Amino acid sequence: MTPLRAQRLTAFSWLEHGFGTRADGAWTPVDQTAKLHQIHTSEVVTIAGPGHHGDGDALITGQAGVWLEIRTADCVPLLIADPVQGVIAAVHAGWRGTALAIASATVAELRRQFRCRPRDLEVAIGPCIASCCFEVGEEVATRFVGHITHSDPRPHVDLVAANRQQLLSTGIPTDHIESLDLCTACGRAMFHSFRRDRSDGRMVSAIRIR
Numbered sequence: 001m002t003p004l005r006a007q008r009l010t011a012f013s014w015l016e017h018g019f020g021t022r023a024d025g026a027w028t029p030v031d032q033t034a035k036l037h038q039i040h041t042s043e044v045v046t047i048a049g050p051g052h053h054g055d056g057d058a059l060i061t062g063q064a065g066v067w068l069e070i071r072t073a074d075c076v077p078l079l080i081a082d083p084v085q086g087v088i089a090a091v092h093a094g095w096r097g098t099a100l101a102i103a104s105a106t107v108a109e110l111r112r113q114f115r116c117r118p119r120d121l122e123v124a125i126g127p128c129i130a131s132c133c134f135e136v137g138e139e140v141a142t143r144f145v146g147h148i149t150h151s152d153p154r155p156h157v158d159l160v161a162a163n164r165q166q167l168l169s170t171g172i173p174t175d176h177i178e179s180l181d182l183c184t185a186c187g188r189a190m191f192h193s194f195r196r197d198r199s200d201g202r203m204v205s206a207i208r209i210r
C-alpha cells in the first residue's frame with residue numbers, strides 16, 4: 001500500500017502529501033516529521049522544524065522538507081496548501097475540534113501569519129467516519145444542527161460537511177475543497193476505526209513542501 005492522495009494537491013510539484021491507510025503505518029521519516037500531542041482542541045501550532053511540538057491539533061509551516069503529521073482513526077484529517085505563499089497546514093478535526101471550528105482557526109492563522117488569501121487555499125479531506133456510521137447522542141447532535149443527515153433511530157452527523165462549511169465561510173472556493181469521501185468505519189480492511197474497533201490504531205496523514 002501507499003498512502004492515498006488527493007487529486008488537487010497532487011497537481012502541485014512543490015508538494016508531497018498522503019493519507020495513510022492501516023497498512024502504511026508511520027510512513028514519514030521520524031527525523032523529518034513534526035507532530036503534536038493531539039487533544040481535541042482548536043489549538044494551532046506554527047513550526048519551523050521536525051520534532052514533537054507539544055499540545056495542539058493543527059500544524060502550520062512555510063519550511064521546506066518538514067512533514068506535518070496528523071494521526072486519526074475516524075476523526076477528520078485535513079491537509080491545506082497555499083500555492084501562492086508556499087505555506088502548508090495539517091489539521092486533526094474530530095467532532096470536538098470540528099465543534100470548536102479548528103478548520104476556521106487554521107485558516108485564520110494562515111491569514112494572520114502568512115498573509116494567505118482564502119481564495120488561494122487548496123484543501124484535501126481524508127478518510128474519516130462518515131454520516132453512514134457516525135451515530136451520536138443528542139448532546140453531540142445539538143452542536144451540529146444543519147449537518148444531521150438522518151435521525152432514525154438516532155442522529156447521524158456529517159463531519160465532512162461541517163468542516164466544508166467552515167472552509168467555505170472563510171472564502172475558500174468550493175472547487176478548491178476535495179474530499180476523498182471514504183468512511184473509516186465502513187472500510188474494515190483498509191482503515192483503523194476507533195468507533196468500530198476500540199483500538200489504539202491510528203493512521204498517519206501528512207504533507208510537506210519539497
Ligand SMILES: [Zn+2]
Nearest residue numbers: 132133183186
Ligand atoms: Zn460508514
